[in-house]
Amino acid sequence: MRFLAVDDSPTMLRIIVNTLQRLGYPEVDGASDGVEALEKLRRGDYDLVITDWNMPHMTGLELLQEMRRDPRLKDIPVLMVTTRSVKEDIVQAVKLGACSYVVKPFTPQILKEKIDQALSVATGR
Amino acid sequence: MQEDTVRREAAVTRQHLELLLKRVAEVRALFILVERITPFVEDLVEFVYDVGPMLLNASKALRETSLKMPKASRQLDDVTHATEVATTQVLDRVDDILHHLEVLRSAVDEWSRTRRSLARARRRARRLARQFPENPALQEELEEIASELTRAAGSLRQWRNLDRVIESSQECSYEIMSALQVQDITAQQLAAARDLIDKVHTRIEELLRQLGDEEEEGEDRTQTRRSYDPDAKFDFSISTMRQEHVDRLLESLLRDRAYGGEPVVREGAKTADPA
Numbered sequence A: 001m002r003f004l005a006v007d008d009s010p011t012m013l014r015i016i017v018n019t020l021q022r023l024g025y026p027e028v029d030g031a032s033d034g035v036e037a038l039e040k041l042r043r044g045d046y047d048l049v050i051t052d053w054n055m056p057h058m059t060g061l062e063l064l065q066e067m068r069r070d071p072r073l074k075d076i077p078v079l080m081v082t083t084r085s086v087k088e089d090i091v092q093a094v095k096l097g098a099c100s101y102v103v104k105p106f107t108p109q110i111l112k113e114k115i116d117q118a119l120s121v122a123t124g125r
Numbered sequence B: 001m002q003e004d005t006v007r008r009e010a011a012v013t014r015q016h017l018e019l020l021l022k023r024v025a026e027v028r029a030l031f032i033l034v035e036r037i038t039p040f041v042e043d044l045v046e047f048v049y050d051v052g053p054m055l056l057n058a059s060k061a062l063r064e065t066s067l068k069m070p071k072a073s074r075q076l077d078d079v080t081h082a083t084e085v086a087t088t089q090v091l092d093r094v095d096d097i098l099h100h101l102e103v104l105r106s107a108v109d110e111w112s113r114t115r116r117s118l119a120r121a122r123r124r125a126r127r128l129a130r131q132f133p134e135n136p137a138l139q140e141e142l143e144e145i146a147s148e149l150t151r152a153a154g155s156l157r158q159w160r161n162l163d164r165v166i167e168s169s170q171e172c173s174y175e176i177m178s179a180l181q182v183q184d185i186t187a188q189q190l191a192a193a194r195d196l197i198d199k200v201h202t203r204i205e206e207l208l209r210q211l212g213d214e215e216e217e218g219e220d221r222t223q224t225r226r227s228y229d230p231d232a233k234f235d236f237s238i239s240t241m242r243q244e245h246v247d248r249l250l251e252s253l254l255r256d257r258a259y260g261g262e263p264v265v266r267e268g269a270k271t272a273d274p275a
Ligand SMILES: [Mg+2]
Pocket: A007, A008, A009, A052, A053, A054, A055, B227
């Protein structure tokens, strides 16, 4: 399993990567915004993208949009990890195909639960 | 004929007089008005005299405030940067601790393997002793070896609780790591405050320009902008509550999609943000 974690906060990126490794997913790459994430996604093979929403240059939502337009990336499950939790945001994310949604600050248990959910949605497609 | 001329002249003169009287009345009314207005005008002049310096002072104060604003904004960025550096240092130490705990755990695993092999060696020594009843010296020697092995195993036994200590230390380290999410969230709150300062700064500059005060050379305002959520909060109880609401909403949205439709927000569906 190879994951791509995307967050503009170096602290948060590191916490996500460490948490994933603790949860038994050692293969995790990081990107600091949507632009860098797209570059990495187009170069490598990933099983799951875990992305923040609020990022400069390209937000998590714009990344999701770009991924859904790209035939090679459109089926990769995307998990949003964000402080945003108003209804309109969630509806928007789901419309663009986010598989699951984690509210910051999160516990490792919640992250694990939502990763499993996102991966099962992906395999069920 | 002459009489007619005189009558006409008299009529014209009367007309002129009437007009004159009308004008005089108008002028009088004007004087009365001016008389009444004068105190207001005097007040107004006084007011302008008072307000002039006040406006000047206000403009000066606004200029001073405006000059300080980019610095305040930069200071907020510095705070964000400082917390980022500090958090990175804490994360480095947490990584070190986790690494040390892993080293300790493999030592503990090794010790328990050693303890088991000591116990096996002790049992063999006692079995061997029983095979030579005719040789009490050998038996005594083997018993001594068995006791030695028991003592050695016993000294390792005291570390058997270390497993739990390592586990709880690992848990603590992960909790510290989770708690450090506070840095990202406070950084977003600071970015929101900074954005507000920048907006107020722009408005003050507009106002000063309207007052004829041109912008002075201040600090560089072109700094990188952080993207933020103005409602970001660091509180695990709030995020747990929000997560539950999100889960419920998500479930209904994904169900709608599973039935072939676009996700719909039902009337009466509450906001996912209870906080
Ligand atoms: Mg962010």
